[in-house]
Amino acid sequence: MTPGSGAAPSGPRRCHLPGKDKAWASALAQQLFVASQAFKRIAVGKFLLFKSNSYNSCWQTFPCIYSMSATVSPALPLDAALEQAIAEHQAGRYQQAEELYLGILEAQPFHAIANHNLGLLAGQLGQYQAGLPYLHKALSVNPDEGQFWLSYATGLLKAGQPAEALDIVSTAIARGLDNPASQALRLEAQQAADAAADAPSQQDIDEIVGLYHAGQYPQMENATRRLLEAYPESAFGWSVLGTALQVQGKDALQALQKTVALAPHDAEAHGNLGNAWQAAGQFDAAIDCYLRALEIQPDFAEAHSNLGGALLAQGRLQDAAESYRRALQVRPDYALAHFNLGNTLKELQQFDAAAGSYRSALLLLPDDAEIHCNLGNTLQAMQDYPAALDSYRRALELDPAYVAAHSNSGAALHQLKRHAEAEASYRHALRLAPRDANANNGLGQCLQALDRFDDAVQAYRSAIVWQSQHVAARSNLGQVLYLLERKEEAIASYREVLRLQPDSADAHSQLALALAGNEQPELAHPLYLRAVELAPDSAKALVNLGDFLKTSQRYDEAIASYRRALLIDAADAAVHHSIGLALQADNQFDAAIAAYTQALEIDPGLAIAHSNIGSAQQAQKLLEAARLSYMRALELEARFPAAHFNLGTCLSELGQPEAAIDSYLRALDIEPAYREAHVNLGAVLSNMGRIDDAIQRCRLALDINPGWEDVHSNLLFLLAHSAGQEPAALFAEHRRYAERFETPHIASWPAHPNPRDPQRQLRIGFISADFNNHAVAHFITPVLDNLVKSPDLSLYAYYNNQRNDHITARLRELMPQWRQIDKLSNQQAARQISDDGIDILIDLSGHTGGNRMTLLARKPAPLQASWIGYPLTTGLQAVDYYLTDRHFSPPGLLDEQFSEKLLSLPACAPFLPSHEAPTMSPAPALQNGYLTFGSFNRANKLSRAVIARWSTLLRAVPDARMFLAAMPSERISDTLRGWFAEEGVAAERLTFQLRTDNRTYLELHRHVDVCLDTFPYTGGTTSFHALWMGVPTLTVAGPTLPSRAGASILEHTGLEAFAARDEDDFVRKGKFVADNIMFLATLRLTMRQRLEASAMGQPALIAAGLESGLRSMWQRWCAGLPAAPFEALAGQETA
Structure with missing residues (x-):
């Protein structure tokens, strides 16, 4: 998820507006800053610095910084401090210069040069009125220094006191300071004094300023309009009117354009007009205004910063960042410039630098919630989610109703997989802003992660209601609908994403994936190809195409697509791994292992590659090597469910069912909805004869996902093997399967066009x-x-x-x-x-x-x-x-x-006998002197109930033996031996034989006189083979088809006498054959003829x-x- 859900990721770009964060014009600025005597946080500086003792070259905008002359001889420590202050001043390091000057004046309050230069510094920072006392004191201390007269006069002029300035400069000329510079200054003062006579009074100005500070903007607008009726050419009036209109959200362009026309050399006027253009979205015009302001006043920090905002709006991120940096060169303590530089660097994905800028801003504005939130967004982009959460928490401490901070906390918690907490954060955001599309989308992703798919659909739809073109919400909606098997709806959502982003490779790939999953590969393929056309340098698009081709079993083409992706990024281990998957699917196991090995050379910690090497080895029956590969995968990633699953399959093949069960259970502990693990665990339990345990496992799996059709089929198969199932219940379970997996398709059954010709x-x-x-x-x-x-x-x-x-x-x-x-x-x-x-x-x-x-x-x-x-x-x-x-x-x-x-x-x-079948042997009881019962059925039919029935017969015939073949492992034999022991049948009476090849399996029948059938799933193939080898099977005909297979074979061959009605009859018949060994031996000789003569022996x-x-x-x-x-x-x- 993109951090910033609920608000633009970087937050709104704050821009200095006239009358709010910076002075509107010099006349109003003198009122707004008049009270300050400290110059550390002054909004605007206008003037150039010079270092000169000459009177002739420094009057372009303001008197020069006064350096030491022969007329001033301070003590040596003050001399050094003054030199350092002047050096800092000329270098533009105003704060350091100010501190040095103040230090000198603390030691020597009437130090003329320090007073003079400190007054200059105030003017350079726009605090003209505040600088006048220092200039006046310098002149008072040394009235013979002509420069001091001119500096004081200039300061008065700039402070809006032209009459006083005219008086001072006229006095200086009368005292002998008569040169072109002083004459020019007197002319400028005279003109300003004449203009002031036709300008608003100080009382008028004070009234308007007071309304501004009181927030009475409509009254301020009315007062300014009255002032302009009296003074229609007042630059001050038009500038203030522009501010009044702006703060009310009204069109101020005309007023600010008039201000610029009246004061073409006023940098602030141009800056304010630029702000108005920027607010109107006219960024080119805004940029022109800011550049003009900077021509007039190169150290105008706000103009640099606001120029950055306009450039950022045009997507010129590098230029914007440079503008913010220039603003900070002028004013290092400019918090807003630090903030906006952080926003710009974040857009440039220079996250470390962005975080540094936000932290610099917070040093200046530690209680600004927006800066804390944007720092959190940047940390989230750096995947430092805990630190991001700390920033969001601080933002919310400062502003508990900050929607974006709640929403973005949800995003960070979601990434940390703390989904319940994430949901709470999103819902808090939505209580504050129910129509916030980003927060609704984020909530949907959180609910989806919690497998609450229906709720996620609702959240995504809410996001789309409030923002119809919310691409991420539509894409996420498509994904969750696909997971819900509502594939047509998912496709429709993805089509809408593509409509909104027709040139997006990702949009094409998403729709293609949904179409392929909806069994429409012919529609998907062109979309994948189009994605590659749109993004030819995108490895992702080529990998998506390769994945599709692999799924379509076009392995050579898939591998070719993956290899094209490697030309873009040869060090992508995942692509090498995908090549391995394609090769393995094509049964090229050695080549697949080589590809997985290449992936591991790039990323030695890629556990999945080790797991898939094991899978390829297992396919080649290299079981011990496969086991070691799976173990290596688990050493790298202990909570890797697929590796536990694969290890389980390997251990099962190695004849270690208990260990296999442990592996499957570990996989399910990690991923409870791991369908294949449920299936295989049930199979192992079933093979061990633990039918009821296997049934319980299937039911647990279906509780997780009733839509797993293969698990439901397994359940039905297992129920057929369970002695406790009533026929009606068994049928009902099959019908439940149909209701879930067939009923949705009945309405769309095709009208078959097959010609209705009966012959x-x-x-x-x-x-x-x-x-x-x-x-x-x-x-x-x-x-x-x-x-x-x-x-x-x-x-x-x-x-x-x-x-x-x-x-x-x-x-x-x-x-x-x-x-x-x-x-x-x-x-x-x-x-x-x-x-x-x-x-x-x-x-x-x-x-x-x-x-x-x-x-x-x-x-x-x-x-x-x-x-x-x-x-x-x-x-x-x-x-x-x-x-x-x-x-x-x-x-x-x-x-x-x-x-x-x-x-x-x-x-x-x-039934046709195997060509490997040996000659029939005599009944072993003739030689042994006792009857040998036997079983060749698969182990999963040998349930605890079956062993109990057989043991009843063995107790009734105490000298009989039991021969059990086709055992999958010694451990299964040990389990069965234990069950027999529980029934009072000694181990010495039991013989177990592991599973063998077919020829040996048939030869083993020479050890058996009579086979005992299983239930309720009786023998079929094994009963046929036993008959061919002369061995009848004693069975009980049950109430279901699986329980009648043995009886039906016997009836076909005229051996109904071996089909018992119930368990008591089963024991009686077993005792009868034990007492009539000669009868059994004679019957043995007729078995093959019986089979051949029956319908089962006549395939034609x-x-x-x-x-x-x-x-x-x-x-x-x-x-x-x-x-x-x-x-x-x-x-x-x-x-």
């Missing part, structure tokens, strides 16, 4: 983040192998992931119309789907990682379905069907748990059913019918 070739899109070595890809690949053979279908893939492997390559072959959408916004991806003319879009992710639910919520295709990836409803109205089978979801049993209509296939998904059958189902749902859409549940069989179409 034409259909364009089928599959969208997923799992087109790689993932279970989803393994399930779908054999179906796609068959679908691609159909001439009635054209398949499209929308891949939301950067991971590519041999499975990805295989799927690309099956779906050559491949679209990479992981870097596309929802709007861009929806446009791509629409442009592709997709008829039916099938989502394979649901609410699992990498999903695009908020894309589906925009309804980019006429028909949408969910399949395989997630065994629950999406909750979205935009998704029409959920693909299942009659065993997975028996008709009528689960329909109320889905917002979609259920379409039953011959089997929900196929499933593909035919899927094609039939797709055609049926399409025909319903063409007929204008809503989605409805049905069963799709191979070769069957249902209209």
Whole structure:
């Protein structure tokens, strides 16, 4: 924020106005300063100094400084003091000269030369009347010194006593001082005396001066006009009239122009006219007047100062500063010149010098609140916020109602992140001045920092109401509206900023950023380019362009833009860092690390560069090196949330979940709204089987920001794993997701132009983040192998992931119309789907990682379905069907748990065995003599409740063992071992096996007789593989789809006997197989045939059913019918 909110940053420039801060004209000045006998703070000096003993050359404006002559012989110490006083006097150091002269007179009151020169000094400083006693005393002491006669006569003349001056000079001539100088002086005195006879009386003058001092300006104006009726050519009268008009805010130009015409050689008259022109905004005319005044009187301090004000108003800052310095050369104790020089230096961004000028002013005017405030503004510009606050506090002590000081205190507190105090300061300012646009804007910034975005919007709008062209407020309004996701309004605000500043590079960049964020990159790009055109030497504009290109995945162009910025400022570490980010995003990890290293060579304390080096190392699986880089970042910046977060991800990969949790918690302590930290912390807790803790973490995150859709998806996924969830509550939570993230888009769903031809070739899109070595890809690949053979279908893939492997390559072959959408916004991806003319879009992710639910919520295709990836409803109205089978979801049993209509296939998904699967081994119980239960499920399914159920069975079969594979770490194994111990199951009965490669994983089934299923999220892929290896899974069929996966596999393969009704039945069945080992061993030999004979072992059958189902749902859409549940069989179409 620019310091100075609530007032112009430098405060108003104070200008000497006639009749206020300086004498109006010599006649009035003699009245205003007549009482002073000390000459340390005199407003105007007019006369030149000479040092001469001659009578012939010193009468141009005033008698000379008298030096020692043979007629005067003071004692030696006074002699030295006099010489020093004369030297100071001639050098223009009047204060020092005055003190020396007064010192001489204290020792020798009748010292003629000291009296004479002190009288001269008074006249030079404009205090003619005050100088007369000294000149008179000098003449009295030494009447034989002709110079003393002439000096006294000149002083009388200048003091407005021409008759007395004429008398003195005539006496001098009569005494023999008859020369051209004395004759000229007598002529001048005679003319002045004649003019005085036709001039206002002293009584008239005193009356007007008295009205001025009483502040009775209208009466002063009337009295002056009456005086001018009597004396129409009185320069005094016109000058005083100008002053009377000015102090009333009236037009004084005519009066002051008349004054100049009558007194063309009066410097003050020209200065006063200049002030009038400056007040009228006519700065050229004002400057001409000040320059004329300075021609007449070069040491006219006020003219120098006011000339500075006019130059400053024209933006001629260096010239203005020089004028103020000249004023200070004449009058070093001129507080106003120090103040205005400070203002000018601040505008020149010479902050140290500006602060020095303000401090000099405060030495002279310590109780001036405005100077304290402007010093505070300068200190704030120097980022010395505590010192700035001290200055504002002093200003407010002097003037508690000083709006700018309250407002600027708010700005300093805001910079110190003391936002609550800042808000109080701004609100105090606004109580005093509710229409202060700057204070409203500052309050908005403070509220925005406090995350009170709606209140900030109101404050910014108030600023704009009171100052419609307040650019900063409009820009800030755009920013906070953008943060509130009110992007169209933000764009409108930024457009208004651009209208007000059409040649501003920053205005172009701001609007471009908002458009890019609103998924309008085609509009943003030209604006970024225009910003660079407007500011070709601006590294910032090039960096903004580079950032946009990087976000657009145009990495080479982004790097080129950054490198152009480095040509302007090669030592900008942040730009080197940005190059690193672009290279890393382009998977050029070594080059990225080199760029980050260059940034660190410039700025070794750049913690973020160390953190991103760690990120690049982690991407290359250099985990220990990455950990050390993150630690180095945290050594430099302990409260660096991103480094704590990255360290957490690294530790998680290193198999240190507890340490990872600590890192995520540290990140959240620093930044409670760190969304990714909430997500990853929940994932680690989930992987440790702490499902309820993970759920609580998601809910805490959503309390912070209900708009985090990925956190809400995580919550839904975790709830599906929680044993305590009722089906109705689970469905309601999915619908809440839809209400927040789908409802805002329903009104803008497109009217799909797809031709309603029920028999034409259909364009089928599959969208997923799992087109790689993932279970989803393994399930779908054999179906796609068959679908691609159909001439009635054209398949499209929308891949939301950067991971590519041999499975990805295989799927690309099956779906050559491949679209990479992981870097596309929802709007861009929806446009791509629409442009592709997709008829039916099938989502394979649901609410699992990498999903695009908020894309589906925009309804980019006429028909949408969910399949395989997630065994629950999406909750979205935009998704029409959920693909299942009659065993997975028996008709009528689960329909109320889905917002979609259920379409039953011959089997929900196929299973094809891995080519790495070894030959089936005999049941290990035959050799061991005891039964071995087992589990190959992922650790996050192994909740405390699951362990409790399994332990009940193990207690019922006391000689049985438990084999647990796929453990992510020893620490997870230790946790589970502890839970079993709590249930009375000894550690000797347990065998844990860390996660292995796929071949070893399959071979490990030779150690297991029967697998025990998890709940409420039962096994799918693991149950298939176990069956192929001859191992059945003992399960309990639950009330939700996730809890029925195990049972459905068993029903498909004729193994319903292993599907228990409840926990007691689970234990009974487990005891039965333990007591019938031969039965189990015989059954083991039939497993592969059972799978192959089932619908799950026939992907062609499933593909035919899927094609039939797709055609049926399409025909319903063409007929204008809503989605409805049905069963799709191979070769069957249902209209």
